[in-house]
Amino acid sequence: MQGTTVAMIDVKMWGRALDQMPKLSQSEWHSLDPVAKWLIACRASVLFMTFTAAALGGLMAWRAGTFHWDLWLATVLGLMFAHATNNLLNDYTDSRRGIDKDNYYRNQYGVHVLEDGLMSEGQFWRYLGVTAGIALLLGGWLISQRSGLTLNLMLAGAFFVLFYTWPLKYYGLGEPAVLLVWGPLMVGGSYYVLAGQWSWDVTWLSLLFALGPTTVLFGKHTDKLEADRSKGVRTLPVIIGERAARHCVVAMMGAQYLLSIILVVAGSFGWPLLLVLINLPELPRLFAVFHQPKPEGPPAHYPNEIWPLWFSAHAFRHTRRFTSLFLVGVIVDSLLV
Numbered sequence: 001m002q003g004t005t006v007a008m009i010d011v012k013m014w015g016r017a018l019d020q021m022p023k024l025s026q027s028e029w030h031s032l033d034p035v036a037k038w039l040i041a042c043r044a045s046v047l048f049m050t051f052t053a054a055a056l057g058g059l060m061a062w063r064a065g066t067f068h069w070d071l072w073l074a075t076v077l078g079l080m081f082a083h084a085t086n087n088l089l090n091d092y093t094d095s096r097r098g099i100d101k102d103n104y105y106r107n108q109y110g111v112h113v114l115e116d117g118l119m120s121e122g123q124f125w126r127y128l129g130v131t132a133g134i135a136l137l138l139g140g141w142l143i144s145q146r147s148g149l150t151l152n153l154m155l156a157g158a159f160f161v162l163f164y165t166w167p168l169k170y171y172g173l174g175e176p177a178v179l180l181v182w183g184p185l186m187v188g189g190s191y192y193v194l195a196g197q198w199s200w201d202v203t204w205l206s207l208l209f210a211l212g213p214t215t216v217l218f219g220k221h222t223d224k225l226e227a228d229r230s231k232g233v234r235t236l237p238v239i240i241g242e243r244a245a246r247h248c249v250v251a252m253m254g255a256q257y258l259l260s261i262i263l264v265v266a267g268s269f270g271w272p273l274l275l276v277l278i279n280l281p282e283l284p285r286l287f288a289v290f291h292q293p294k295p296e297g298p299p300a301h302y303p304n305e306i307w308p309l310w311f312s313a314h315a316f317r318h319t320r321r322f323t324s325l326f327l328v329g330v331i332v333d334s335l336l337v
């Protein structure tokens with residue numbers, strides 16, 4: 001904190017930071033408490049996807065009769081702090097490489113503590129060091145409690161934390177990485193730490209879930225396709241083109257419902273998993289959005305604080321709704337087993 005302003009704890013801002021990526025002035029930023037600053041700096045609104053992944057892995061372990069509260073709490077917190085570390089490193093790497101300069105997309109839809117001059121590099125590294133340190137301590141404790149693949153899973157996670165922003169994102173590998181990380185690595189890995197064994201049923205379920213975060217990232221990279229192309233960032237939407245990228249998002253959303261039906265028909269899970277079909281009436285409107293190119297400007301009544309995000313905002317809203325129904329379905333099915 002700078003100056004003599006006393007930062008008051010602002011729980012309301014914590015909630016806002018967990019729900020969206022707010023834009024703040026210098027004075028607003030410096031009046032925040034450290035927790036609020038951390039939540040905003042690491043883009044905490046997207047951490048719900050990581051929490052859900054760990055919750056799903058824990059739920060499947062509970063279903064198998066191998067749930068342990070201490071191991072699960074360490075796993076969920078470790079994954080969330082690792083994700084926060086990745087977000088901070090993403091901003092640092094893109095800032096250092098000059099990607100986030102000149103009002104780039106990242107600066108427009110949320111606070112970028114380095115580009116907006118809200119933190120010095122020293123302050124930023126202290127935030128990053130504490131965040132990464134907590135993730136490593138929790139991961140180390142889990143390794144001490146569990147053998148087998150636990151170390152391998154942690155090393156794989158560390159690889160993606162360190163190298164997602166560069167080079168993976170720059171060469172069309174960021175989107176497949178997200179599918180792998182939020183699927184088998186997070187959900188399957190959480191289950192493994194708790195159960196002590198790998199499950200292919202959990203793996204397939206994890207891919208169904210991971211399609212949600214992947215649509216959000218695919219949508220964001222489609223939103224900023226031209227900006228990325230001009231900066232030399234070759235995300236998958238840049239490589240395959242805007243129209244194909246929009247169609248890929250639609251296909252992944254449809255695949256989530258199809259895979260839910262397949263898992264029920266195959267007998268891996270019961271009918272409660274079909275609760276996700278409650279969201280089907282939303283699909284025609286959503287598909288209509290992705291059928292057309294992004295509008296030149298925000299439509300009437302579109303939240304100004306979200307623009308220029310368009311496809312990613314719609315994908316994010318769908319993912320939250322689908323994931324909520326999906327989790328309820330898995331919980332009900334587990335209670336009925």
